[in-house]
Amino acid sequence: MADDQKAKSKGEQAKGKLKEAGGRAVGNERMEAEGRAEQAKGDARQAKEKAKDVFKH
Template identity: 45%
Template sequence: MVDENEIKGGAKEIGGKIKEAAGRAVGNERLEAEGEVDQVEGKTQKNYGKVKDAVKDQIS
C-alpha cells in the first residue's frame, strides 16, 4: 500500500521541477532555487513514506 507521504512528496517534487524550470526560463534565480528546495523536500517526504510503509509491512 502506498503511504500518503509518498504521494504528497512526489507531487511536491514534480512541482519543484516545474518551479525550477520556470525560474530558469525567466531568469529568476530565486524561483529556480525555491524549485530545487521543493524537489529535495519532496524527495525526502517520498522516501519517508516508503520507509514508513516498509516498516508497517514488516510489523504486519
C-alpha cells in the same frame, strides 16, 4: 494516509521541477532555488514513506 503522503510528495516534486524550469527559463535564480528546495522536500517525504513501508511489512 500513507497513499495521501506519497501523492503529496509526488506533487511537491512535480511542482518543484516546474518552478525550477520556469526560473531557469526567465533567469530568476531565486525561483530556481525555490524549485530545487520543493523537490528536496518532496524527496525527503518520499524517503520517509518508503522507510515506513519497509518497517510495516
